[in-house]
Amino acid sequence: MKFKMQDKQNQLIERISDKHLVVGVDIAQELHIARAVNFRGIIVGDPLSFENNEDGFARLLQWMNQLKSLKGFDFTIVGMEPTGHYWINLSKWLFDQDIEAVTVNPHLVKKNKENRDNTQSKSDKKDALVIADMVKNGYYSFIRPTSEPFEKLSVLMSNRDMTVKRLVSAINQINRWVDIVFPELRQVFKDVKGKGAIATLRLFPTPNELRSMKAPDIVKGWKTQMKRQPGLKKAHQLIELARHSVGTRQALDAYKLHLEQLIEEFDLATTQLERVEKEVTNVLKRIPFARKLLAIKGISEIALAGILGESGDLSGFAHGNSLLRHAGLHLAEASSGKWKGQIVLSKRGRSRLRRFLYLTTMSLVMNNPDFKEMHANNVKVKKMKKMKSIMKLIHKLARVLVGMARKNETYCPHKVKPIVLIAA
Structure with a gap:
C-alpha cells in the first residue's frame, strides 16, 4: 500500500466545513485563553479566559454552545498546543463531552504567529x-485516546x-569515589558496581580499615552480604x-559519609528499577498483540514497552510511515532551483520513540x-x-x-525479506 502524506493533509482540510466552530486554546498552568473562528478564519465572538x-471547563462548554446556537454551527473542533502536561486534563474532559x-505543533505556532497581523508580537489571545x-487550515493532529x-x-x-538516570549517576559517582580513595580496588574487582565490590565498599570502604584486618575476617564479612563470595586469596x-x-x-570521615x-x-x-520492569512485564501481558511481537527474536520486553508507551495502540496507525512521522523519523529536504540540499531526518516527533526504534533495530x-x-x-x-x-x-x-498489530498475525519471515533475498 502506498502512503501519501499529501492525501492525509487534504483530508484534514476537507474535514473542516462551514458547519464547524473552530476553537483555539492557548494552554497555561492556571488560566487558559480560547478564541473561535469559522472555516474561513473569520473571528467569531469574544475571547474567553477560563x-x-x-x-473553567464548564464555562468553555457554555461559551462554545452559545456561539454555535448564535452563528448556526453544528460541530465543534478544539485545537491546542501540547504544552508540557497542562493540556492533558482538558483534552480528556473534552473527549468525555464528545467534543x-x-x-497543533508548537513549532508551527511560532512560525505562523505573523500571519494575522504581520508583526512579531506575542500574547495569549493572539496565540x-x-x-x-x-x-x-488542516495543520493539526488527532489526539488518539489510548x-x-x-x-x-x-x-x-x-x-x-x-x-x-539516577542509577547511572550513582554508579558514576561511586567510580569517582573509588578513584580518589581506593583506586587499587579495581585490581581485585573489575566492576565497581558488582556484588563483591559493593559488599566491600559497604563493610570496609577505606584502605585504613583493610590494613588492620585479617583475611578470614574479610571473608566472614562477605558472607553476610553475598551467597557466593570471594575466597581467602582475594582477601x-x-x-x-x-x-x-x-x-x-x-x-x-567525609568520604565515608558520601x-x-x-x-x-x-x-x-x-530496587525501583526492578519493580518498574516487573510491572512493565505484567502490563504487556494485557495487550493482545504484544505476545506475538515479543516472539520476534531480538525484540525485548523493555524495547517493546518503550515503543508502545510512546506510540499507543499500533493498530490505530494506518501505515508504518505514520509511526515514523510520529517518531520524527520521516525525511526532510531543502532544495531551490539548481541547488539541492542534504536530505535529513526531521526529528519533529517523540525522541523516546526514536530511541527505542533505533535500539530495537540494532538488536x-x-x-x-x-x-x-x-x-x-x-x-x-x-x-x-x-x-x-x-x-x-x-x-x-x-x-x-x-x-502485525493491525492484522493481529504472527511474524512471517518470508513477508519481511525482499523477493531478491528469498530467491537467492
Whole structure:
C-alpha cells in the first residue's frame, strides 16, 4: 500500500466545513485563553479566559454552545498546543463531552504567529487565534485516546528513564569515589558496581580499615552480604593492595559519609528499577498483540514497552510511515532551483520513540537472522553505508510492527525479506 502524506493533509482540510466552530486554546498552568473562528478564519465572538478546573471547563462548554446556537454551527473542533502536561486534563474532559480535540505543533505556532497581523508580537489571545487558524487550515493532529495498558506503559517507561538516570549517576559517582580513595580496588574487582565490590565498599570502604584486618575476617564479612563470595586469596590481595594504596588519606570521615549515601541511592534505584520492569512485564501481558511481537527474536520486553508507551495502540496507525512521522523519523529536504540540499531526518516527533526504534533495530540486526541478512545485503551488495542500512531497517521494522498489530498475525519471515533475498 502506498502512503501519501499529501492525501492525509487534504483530508484534514476537507474535514473542516462551514458547519464547524473552530476553537483555539492557548494552554497555561492556571488560566487558559480560547478564541473561535469559522472555516474561513473569520473571528467569531469574544475571547474567553477560563481556569484549569471543572468550573473553567464548564464555562468553555457554555461559551462554545452559545456561539454555535448564535452563528448556526453544528460541530465543534478544539485545537491546542501540547504544552508540557497542562493540556492533558482538558483534552480528556473534552473527549468525555464528545467534543473533538486536536493538537497543533508548537513549532508551527511560532512560525505562523505573523500571519494575522504581520508583526512579531506575542500574547495569549493572539496565540489562541493562531492555533484556531492552523486548525482550519488542516495543520493539526488527532489526539488518539489510548486504553489503560498503553497509558500505564507510558507512565512506567517515563519513570524507568528517570530511575535509570539516577542509577547511572550513582554508579558514576561511586567510580569517582573509588578513584580518589581506593583506586587499587579495581585490581581485585573489575566492576565497581558488582556484588563483591559493593559488599566491600559497604563493610570496609577505606584502605585504613583493610590494613588492620585479617583475611578470614574479610571473608566472614562477605558472607553476610553475598551467597557466593570471594575466597581467602582475594582477601589477602585486598589487604596487600590497601597497605600500598595511593588513595587520599585526608577527610576520610567525609568520604565515608558520601559513600554511604551513594550506596543508599544505588540500592534504592536498583530496587525501583526492578519493580518498574516487573510491572512493565505484567502490563504487556494485557495487550493482545504484544505476545506475538515479543516472539520476534531480538525484540525485548523493555524495547517493546518503550515503543508502545510512546506510540499507543499500533493498530490505530494506518501505515508504518505514520509511526515514523510520529517518531520524527520521516525525511526532510531543502532544495531551490539548481541547488539541492542534504536530505535529513526531521526529528519533529517523540525522541523516546526514536530511541527505542533505533535500539530495537540494532538488536534485531545482531540477533534476528532475517534482519541480519538484510543488513548484510544492504552493506555488501548494495554498498550502503552501515547507518543508512540501519535507518532503512527501522522503516522496515515500523511497517512490520504496524502490520502485525493491525492484522493481529504472527511474524512471517518470508513477508519481511525482499523477493531478491528469498530467491537467492
